Amino acid sequence: MTSHTLRIGNVLIELIEAEPYQLPSAADCNSPCWWSDDGLHVLTSTGHPVHSSGPTLRQLRRRGEIVYTAWRDGGRWIESVHQEPDGRLLGWYHNEPAHYIPDEYQVGRQFPMTAPFIGAVVSYDNGNTWDDLGLVLTGPPDSLNLAERNYWFAGGNGDFSVILDRQGEYFYFLFGTYYRDVAQQGISLARLRYEDRFCPVGKVQKWHQGGWTEPGLNGRVTPVIPVRSSWYSPAPDAFWGPSVHWNTAIRQYVILMNRAVDPRWKQEGIYVSLTPDIGDPTSWTPPQRLLETSGWYPQVIGADEARRETERECGREARLFVHGKSEYLVRFSLVDEMAA
Numbered sequence: 001m002t003s004h005t006l007r008i009g010n011v012l013i014e015l016i017e018a019e020p021y022q023l024p025s026a027a028d029c030n031s032p033c034w035w036s037d038d039g040l041h042v043l044t045s046t047g048h049p050v051h052s053s054g055p056t057l058r059q060l061r062r063r064g065e066i067v068y069t070a071w072r073d074g075g076r077w078i079e080s081v082h083q084e085p086d087g088r089l090l091g092w093y094h095n096e097p098a099h100y101i102p103d104e105y106q107v108g109r110q111f112p113m114t115a116p117f118i119g120a121v122v123s124y125d126n127g128n129t130w131d132d133l134g135l136v137l138t139g140p141p142d143s144l145n146l147a148e149r150n151y152w153f154a155g156g157n158g159d160f161s162v163i164l165d166r167q168g169e170y171f172y173f174l175f176g177t178y179y180r181d182v183a184q185q186g187i188s189l190a191r192l193r194y195e196d197r198f199c200p201v202g203k204v205q206k207w208h209q210g211g212w213t214e215p216g217l218n219g220r221v222t223p224v225i226p227v228r229s230s231w232y233s234p235a236p237d238a239f240w241g242p243s244v245h246w247n248t249a250i251r252q253y254v255i256l257m258n259r260a261v262d263p264r265w266k267q268e269g270i271y272v273s274l275t276p277d278i279g280d281p282t283s284w285t286p287p288q289r290l291l292e293t294s295g296w297y298p299q300v301i302g303a304d305e306a307r308r309e310t311e312r313e314c315g316r317e318a319r320l321f322v323h324g325k326s327e328y329l330v331r332f333s334l335v336d337e338m339a340a
Contacts, residue, residue: 003015003016003017004290004291006272006288006289006290007335008272008274008285008288009274009285010334010335010336011250011252011274011332011333011334011335012331012332012333012334012335013272013290013330013331013332014330014331014333015290015291015320015328015329015330015331016328016329016330016331017327017328017329018319018326018327018328018329020325020326020327021057021058021319021325021326022324022325022326023042023044023052023060023321023324023325024042024044024050024052024060024061024062025044025046025050025052025062025324026044026046026324027044027045027046027297027321027323027324028045028046028047028077028296028297028323029045029077029079029094029159029241029297030079030080030160030161030241030243030297030299030311031043031044031045031297031299031311031321031324032078032079032080032081032091032310032311032312033081033301033310033311034081034083034089034127034310035083035308035310036087036126038053038055039053039054039055039056039059040053040054040055040056040057040060040305041053041126041127042060042301043066043078043081043091043127044324045076045077045078045079046077047075047076047077047096048065048066048075048076048077049065049066049076049077049078050062050063050064050065050066051063051064051065051066051127051128056305057301057303057305057319063128066078066127066128066129066130067128067129067130068121068129068130068132069129069130069131069132070131070132072095072097072119072132073095073097073098073099073100074095074096074097074098074099074100074114075095075096075098076093076094076095076119077093077094077095078091078092078093078121078130079092079093079094079159079160079161079162080092080160080161080162080163080312081127082162082164082171082197082312087126088122088123088124089122089123089126089127090120090121090122090197090198091120091121091122091123091130092118092119092120092121092136092160092162092173093118093119093120093121094116094117094118094158094159094160095116095117095118095119095135095158096114096116096158097114097115097116097117098112098114100114100115101113101114101115101144101146101154102146105146105154111151111152113149113150113152113153113154114152114153114154114156115139115144115153115154115155115156115178116153116156116157116158116159116178117135117137117138117156117157117158118135118136118137118138118157118158118160118173118175119132119133119134119135119136120132120133120134120135120136120200120201121133122198133198133199133200133201134200134201135201135217136173136192136200136201136203136204136216136217137157137160137173137175137190137204137206137216137217138156138157138216138217138218139155139156139157139177139178139179139218140179140218140219140220141218143155143179143180143181143184144180145178145179145180145232148232148233149232149263150178150231150232150236150263151263151264151265152265153178153231154178155178155179155180156177156178157175157176157177157178157188158175158176158178159175159176159240159241159242160173160174160175160176160242161173161174161242161243161244161255161299162174162244163244163245163246163253163278163312164194165278165279166246168194169193169194170191170192170193170194170279171191171192171194171197172189172190172191172244172278172279173189173190173191173192173204174187174188174189174224174242174244174255175187175188175189175190175242176188176240176241176242177221177223178231179221180232182227182229182230182231182232183222183226184220184221184222184223185223185226185227185230185231185238186223186224186225186226186227186238186239186240187223187224187225187239187240187242187255187257188206188207188221188222188223188224189206189207189221189224189281190204190205190206190207190212190216190221191204191205191207191212191279192204192205192216201217202215202216202217203216204216204217205219206219206220206221207221207222207224207281208220208221208222209222210222222281224281224282224284225239225242225257225273225284225287227239231260233263234263235261235262236260236261236262236263237259237260237261238259238260239257239258239259239271239287240257240258240259240260241257241258241296241297241298242255242256242257243255243256243257243297243298243299243300243311244278244312245299245300245310245311245312245313245314246312246313247313247314247315247332248313248314248315249315249316249332249333249334250274250332250333250334251276252274252275252276253274253275253276253277253278254272254273254274254300254332255272255273255274255284256270256271256272256290256298256299256300256320257270257271257272257273257287257298258270258271258296258297258298259271259287259289265296266294267293267294267295267296268289268292269289269290269291269292269293270289270290270291270293270295270298270322271287271288271289271290272287272288272290273285273286273287273288290330291320291322291328293322295322295323295325296322296323297321297322297323297324298320298321298322299311299320299321300314300318300319300320300321300330301314301318301319301321301326302314302315302317302318303315303317303318303319303329304317315332316331316332316333317329317330317331317332318330318332
């Protein structure tokens with residue numbers, strides 16, 4: 001058994017090899033989970049979500065594809081959920097509209113180029129069917145970059161996760177922005193008042209130039225973790241795909257993210273950043289590499305099943321998943337507590 005330890009301030013993050021475990025269905029995004037009377041539930045998506053459940057994380061079994069009650073152009077990956085006290089589930093999806101980019105820009109491409117949106121859904125039957133609440137985060141049409149080719153995107157808002165703050169006042173969206181303007185490329189932040197959660201369209205505000213001043217729909221952004229070189233350059237260097245959770249052991253929010261280093265999104269590793277206050281977009285620590293890997297979509301799922309931990313909240317130990325596969329246990333601790 002081997003391990004690797006990363007220190008950020010007074011926080012230690014230790015990576016320990018563990019017996020491999022794969023989620024029941026393929027994962028091409030953050031895979032949200034929740035608990036109900038019959039155990040743990042997980043959604044995995046590769047264009048359309050699959051619902052799995054079981055008594056514990058290691059006993060998950062595929063239940064089948066979820067049902068959207070309303071049509072939307074293109075695939076929808078559900079990347080985050082929130083469980084209400086009465087059991088209702090709010091969800092948020094990454095949508096890649098199939099007909100958003102004109103056909104003349106698709107000539108000669110192996111995969112269709114798109115520009116993602118982020119939308120909201122709600123489930124009243126424990127995650128089997130989902131009603132669409134509308135789009136909440138989109139990029140301005142004039143922010144598309146059709147002249148310079150990125151392998152996947154020509155703009156948009158996507159590859160994200162959502163978390164409710166500790167005060168229960170706001171949902172915070174950490175999401176990728178792929179605008180033509182390099183100053184607006186990176187991992188950006190937006191928020192939605194908790195009271196607006198069931199009528200979210202037009203209610204989300206993006207962080208821009210020091211305030212929550214831009215609308216979620218077609219608004220500008222100031223990334224909290226900007227790219228190091230443009231997504232549209234011959235040598236991009238960009239963090240993306242953030243997965244955020246509150247960690248009770250270190251009492252901080254933690255994001256895990258990918259780092260792309262070429263136009264085809266070759267991955268250089270998994271990185272981590274911390275903040276004690278998600279409401280302060282300037283407080284994130286500089287990203288540090290936790291694991292060298294070519295895999296995408298890192299996230300944790302808490303190991304303490306008695307406390308019903310999820311990918312949004314966990315404690316000292318969690319399983320680290322990359323592309324739906326876990327080969328490591330990740331352990332969080334404070335240096336001061338270890339010395340004591």
